[in-house]
Amino acid sequence: MRKWGPLTAVCLGTFMLLLDVTIVIVALPDIAGSLGASLSELQWVIDIYALALAALLLGAGAAADVTGRRRVYVAGTVLFALASLACGLATGPVMLIAVRGLQGVGGAAMFATTLSLLGASYQGRDRSVALGVWGAVSGAAAAIGPVLGGVLTQALDWRWIFLVNLPVSAAAVWMTVRYVPRTGGRGGQRVDWAGTAAFALFAGALTLAVVRADSVGWASTTTLSTLTVAVLALVAFVVVERRAAHPLLDLRLLRRPSFAAVMVGALAFNAAAFGVLPYTSIWLQTLMGMSPVRGGLVVLPLAVASFVVAAIGGRLLHGASPRLVIGGGLVLIGGGALAQSVLAADSGWAVLVPGFVLVGIGVGLLSPALAGAALASVPARNAGMAGGAVNTFRQLGYALGVAAFGTVVTSRMADSLRAVTGDARSAREAAHALAGGGADALRGRLPDEALHAAFAAGLDGAALAAGATGILAGLAVLLFLKPVRQPEGGTPGEQDKEQAAAGAR
Structure with a gap:
């Protein structure tokens, strides 16, 4: 157990924080009914968490380098647990959105340290196994979120999708303190708070613009x-x-075609795979009666x-070309999304099941491959930065995907309803109500067939x-992600030693 204790501790936290990205999806109709939330408020319940992860991951990673990775991971887990408790006690949509953001802050502190903790704990083939398990947990957590959310919501109450985090958090903290080696910080380094604030403002403003564009134009x-x-x-x-002096992201890395291609893949990954699921869940419950x-x-x-x-892929695809695995995985996700249209x-x-299976296969390929490709595409001294960047782009992609695809959903709904309502404004209002789970309120005014x-x-x-997002990103990866022959910073064995030493600092 001691050998794989660090992996177990990290995977517990990773599973929990990524589960909370999608676990609210099935509970959206219940949240709307219980708290009186509108469509935009429901979007923010989802997006604020992913947005906080994306906006703060790089800053949290830098803070972990300064103060110690294990310390930041434990502190983030405690904050995540307290915020989860507050989510479970929320009395209105504004409060829920606010504490979901705080939950994202804790999640960012946890997520920013996962890859660096694993990189410092394992070398060689053990690292490949650890990354494969971590990738499986990462992919399964986001995918299984709606299932577990449905069970908790129906058997107990939607609030339990947050309260269930408390015992898992306690177990993750205990495992981390017991099995993960203590790491010191780099006393001479300072956290780039200005860069953190600028990136957070960029991500927040961009997502806000996309969320509100459909209603205000x-x-x-x-x-x-x-x-x-x-x-x-x-x-x-x-x-x-x-x-x-110590940037959150060395912009020179973006000049590397391989690194840039991995970031494009990460941005498109969560958007294409999971960005439509919230609206599918609302359709299943409010119109299909599930x-x-x-x-x-x-x-x-x-x-x-x-x-x-x-x-399985973490073992069988050890040594396979990241270009083919990541590019092919994105194309599969894109094809799976098209199969759902x-x-x-x-x-x-x-009719959605074949598409879900294709998306699942692509997710299973990408989750471990992206992490490994990010670490391999940069010098070993930038491994922590690369890990934080790939996770940042994944969560930013999800936040933007939910917002952008929500705009597409309501726009297409409004076009379909215009023939029934007779004017564009009424059609737009009905579309927003329908997408927000208000089908029952519309049934007395509009024909059921028109709503379907x-x-x-x-x-x-x-x-x-x-x-289209998944396929275009997959083609970009296939074109620009080059085989990694000899990254800067030494041989693979030397990189393992350097990264392990960096993790122990």
């Missing part, structure tokens, strides 16, 4: 102003990083396929967008 003053803030924040981030458990079980083929492929007004849930047709049109449009 893409060309509106509000949307354009928010996008301008995002651009200025990104420019500020670039300026700060170029001048910082319980939270049945709605979650519909996604089970995705979860099973991802776990099996990641667990076949809904009609009278379609049942079974509108939701099917919305989901088909979002699935097409997700499919």
Whole structure:
């Protein structure tokens, strides 16, 4: 147990924090009914957590380098547990969104240290095994979230999707203190708080603009102003990083085609694989009449396929070309999303299963491969930065995917409903209510067939967008991710030793 104790401790925390990315999906209708949340508020319940992860991962990783990785991991787990308790006690949507953001802060501190803790604990083939298990856990956590969320919501209450984190957090802290070696910090290094703030402002403003664009218009003053803030924040981030003595992200790494390709793959991965699932879950429960458990079980083929492929692929694909694994995985995810764009007004849930299986296979391939490719595409001294960057881009992709595909869903719904309502404004209001789980309130005003047709049109449009995202990103990876012959920083054996030494600092 002592040999694999660090892996168990890290995987416990990873499973829990990534589970919370998607576990709320099946509970959205119950949350809307219990707290009176609107569609935009439901989107923020999902997005604020992923956004906090994306915005703070790099800063949390830098803080871990300064103060010690184990210390930051434990502190993040404790904060995550306290925020989960607050989520379970939330009395309104605004409070839930706020404490979900705090939960994301704790999750960022945990997630930022996972790869570096594993890199410092294992070398050689053991590291490949550890990354394979970690990848399987990562992929399965996000995929199984809707299933577990449905069970907890139906058997107990939606609040238990957060309260269940408390015993898991306690176990993760105990395992970490017992089995993960204590690591010191680098006393002479300072955290790049200016870069952290600039990146957080960029990610938040960009996501806010996309979430609100459908209701206020893409060309509106509000949307354009928010996008301008995002651009200025990104420019500020670039300026700060170029001048910082210890940058969050060495921008020179983006000049490496392989590193840039891995980041593109990470950004598209979570968006294409999981960005449409929240709206699919609302469709299953509010229009198809499924319980939270049945709605979650519909996604089970995705979860099973991802776990099996990641667990087996970590061993069988050891030494395989990351270009083929990552590029092929993204194409499979894109193809799986396209296979889901076949809904009609009278379609049942079974037509989605082949697409879910394809997406699950792609997720299983990508989860371990992305982590390994990120570490291999940079010098060993930048391993922690690369691990933080790939996880940052994954979560930012998910936040943007939920926001962007939500815009597609409501836009296509409004187009479908316009013929029934008679005017664009009423159609848009009905679309937002329908996408937010308000089908029951609309049934007295609009024909049931029209609601089914509108939701099917919305989901088909979002699935097409997700499919295009996955396939285009996969082609980019196949074109630009080059084989890693001899990364800077020494031979692979020397890199293992250097990375392990860095993790012990």
